[in-house]
Amino acid sequence: MKLLARYLLKELIVPLVVWVAFLFLLLFVMQFLRGTEVLLGSAVTLGDIGQLILYLAPHFLVMALPIAFLLAILLGLGRLSEDRELVALQALGISPTQLLAGPLAIGALLAGLMLLLTFTGEPWGMSAVRDLVADVIKKNVAGDVKSGVFYEDLSDLTLYAERVEGKGERWTHVLLHDDREPSSPLLVLAQTGRLTTGGGEEGLRLSLKEGEVHRANRSTSDYSLLRFEQGEISVGLGGSVNRKNRFRSPKEEMTPGELLLAAEEAEKSGGDPRPFLMSLHNRLGNALAPLAFALLATPLAIGRRQAGRAWGYLLTLSGYVLFYLLSRAFEQMGQQGKLPVVVAGQLTNVIFVVIGVFAMWRVSRSGTVR
Template sequence: MKLLARYLLKELLVPLVVWVAFLFLLLFVMQFLRGTDVLLGSAVTLVDVGRLILYLAPHFLVMALPIAFLLAILLGLGRLSEDRELTALQALGISPTQLLAGPAVIGVLLGGLMLLLSFTGEPWGLTGVKELVSEVIKKNVAGDVKSGVFYEDLSDLTLYAERVSREGGQWTHVLLHDDREPSSPLLVLAQTGRVNTSVGDEAALRLVLDVGEVHRANRSTTDYSLLRFEQGEISVGLGTSLTRKNRFRSPKEEMTPGELLMAAEEAEKSGGDSRPFLMALHSRLGNAVAPLSFALLGTPLAIGRRQSGRAWGYLLTLSGYVLFYLLSRAFEHMGNQGKLPVVLAGQLTNLIFIALGIFAMWRVSRSGTVR
């Protein structure tokens, strides 16, 4: 039995690792393409990309592990069925139920890993991604200012620098026209300037200007003001056109379980709806049980299917995962609306797949491992 267990683990773990790596790369490329306007900016470095991969790793692993595990089961055990190895095992008295032990153990271990990642690593990573992308957006704004060119991507502001140094992004002979208050626009002239990206909130950057003057005119009257300064800072909101570039946002996934429970409690106290926060928590629990559900359903499907090649395995995996995803989202929506208890909504898809798996295993055990 130990030899059989090691053999089955090899048949499952090798494709599992390969598929996790492939899906991780696929997910990163898809997310990278969604944010090319930010991640291919003038100020992005390899260090920024490396930090992005590190921050996104927990989130992508949580997404990739269940489908990679289902693929490993259907293709790994399916190969044993196609090569008639399961027939030989059946002749030796190995029942289909005994073959379920290995995938079930791996499913439990993967579920524990996903639970750990979704409760700790994923909130940390997604929070870091949001901060990193906001930082990169600000650096890109600084890097996109060119010598002798009017920069107008900032909402209601026009920025001009006669000369921009390549090393530190220092501006010389700066002109800034601020039209955020149309009735009294500002014209700022400064000897030097730069962008300070190390301070401020994520939705704003600070322009530091040295030795200059501020001109303010009131369009409704003849009032005109002039102010000279040695050094000043102007806080500039990035505006909708730039903040919407940060596509790495998902507030509830950035929250830890404690923060979700606290938010739910505060929502109840203020007369709001606490279900979305509780549903987000129980959805994570449901996702952590998914590998076990896939083990219980995927094993009988893999060992009981006919000689139909790998194409059937890919199709079955894709169909099963799409069905799982659609049911999970449907039940989550019903939980948010109060049509289902949030605890049941979070686990109902797993219960359906487990019930189908038990039925499929009963059919396979009654009719034999292969047909």
Template sequence: MILLARYLLKELLGPLVVWVAFMFLLLFVMQFLVGTEVLLGSAVTLSDVGRLILYLTPHFLVKALPIAFLMAILLGLGRLSEDRELTALQALGISPVQLLLGPVAIGLVLGGLMALLAFTAQPWGLTSVKALVNEVIKKNVAGDVKSGVFYEDLSDLTLYAEHVSRQGGEWTHVLLHDDREPSSPLLVLAQRGRVNMRGSDDALRLVLEEGEVHRANRSTTDYSLLRFEQGEVSVGLGSSMNRKGNRFRSQKEEMSPGELMQAAEEAGKSGGDPRPFWMAIHMRVSNAVAPFSFALLGTPLAIGRKQGGRAWGYLLTLGGYVLFYVLSRVFETLGNQQKLPMLLAAQLPNLLFITVGVVAMWRVSRSGTVR
């Protein structure tokens, strides 16, 4: 039995590593394309890209491990089936149920790893990504403003500097037109200006010195003039600059379990709905259980398929993962709407896949592995 387990682990771990690497690369390319304007800015360095990959790695692993594990089971055990090795094992008295040992063991390890990542490294990484993207956007703005050229990449803002220092950090004779309130636009003229790189919040802050603010009301004849020694114009990165790719995460994924529970408690005290925060915790546990349910379902699909059915097997595997994802979202919505208990809503996709896997294994055991 130990020899069989080692052999199965060898057959599964190789494809698993390959599929995880492939899915990781695919997910990174997709996110990279979303944030191209940010990540290909003039101020982005290789260090920034390296930090981005590091911060996104836990999130990508949580997304990639389940589907990669399913594909590894199909490829590893499917090869044994196609080469008639499963038939030989059955002739030696090894039942299909015993072949579950390797996939289930790997599934439990992957589930533990996913739980660890989802509750610790993933929130840390996504929070760090948010800070990194904001930092890169600020550096890009500071570097992209050129002498004598109107800069219009900020939503509803137009920036002009007569002279920009070589390092791109200081502007001289600055003009800023703020049209975020169309009824009363602002015109700011300043002797000097720069980007405040020290801010850590979700805002781009433009520091202007020795200038004046002109405000006109388009609906009336009112006109205001204000002179200042130093002031800041704040631009929200989450809204005004959302089109520049600052969309690498959802808010709940950034939060640790403690923060989710605190948010649920605060929502309950303020009359809000705490269920989405509790549901987020249950969904992380559900995702960690997914490799185990995939092991129970994927093994009979791999060893029970017909010869030459590899393409059909891949299609079935991908379809199964899509179905699992869709069911997870549907049941999560039902849990948030109080139509199902939260624990049941989160684990119902796993329970369904486990049930189908047990039935499929029972049928394979009765009919044997020969096809």
């Protein structure tokens, strides 16, 4: 039995690792294409890309592990069925239910790993991604200001520098038009200046020297002029950062404790706590999905009577799409109060387990591939 267990683990682990790597790369490419406006900016470095991959790794693994595990079972055990190895094992007295032990053991390990990732690694990574991308956006703004070119990519702000030296470290003959208060726009002229970045989404400031501030009131004829030796203006990138940051996912940035606290605060203030509780139970349901997939995919793989990898790919895609659609449907019902959030978070797994148990019973009753 130990030899059989090692053989089955090899048939499952190798394709599992390969598919996790492939899906991880695919997810990163898809996310990268969504954020090209930021990630292809003038100030982005290889270090920034490396940090982004590190921070997104828990999120991508949570997404990739279930479907990769489903593929590994259907293709790994399916190959044994195609080559009639399962028939030989059955002739030696090994029942289909004995073959379930390996997938269940791997599924339990993956479920434990996903619980750890979804409740600790993923919130940490998504929060770090939010801050990293916000800093990259600010650095891009500083690097995108070119000599003699008006920069108008900020909400209600226009920047101009006659000469930009270094990597935006020193500007000469600076103009800033601030229309954030439409009733009294602001025009700032300065001999020199530079943008400085700091933490948070509002940490971009323009430091100016030897200049003057012109302010006009459009509702009256008032006009103000102020000269200064040195000053700072907050550029205020909050709106631009939120608009450009396509990597944000507020609920996934929250830990389980923060979700429970947010639900409690929403309930105290008369709001709806269900979206926060549903997010928490959805994470738990997704983390336990490998166990449901092991129970469902094993009888489907060993009991199929048609050969061909295309069958395995099609069944995997269909199974995961069905899992996703059911999860989203039950999530909506949980948020609307039609189902308890605990039930809504686990109902898809329960359905897959019931179908898997029934399929295993049929396979055990009829035997493996004939």
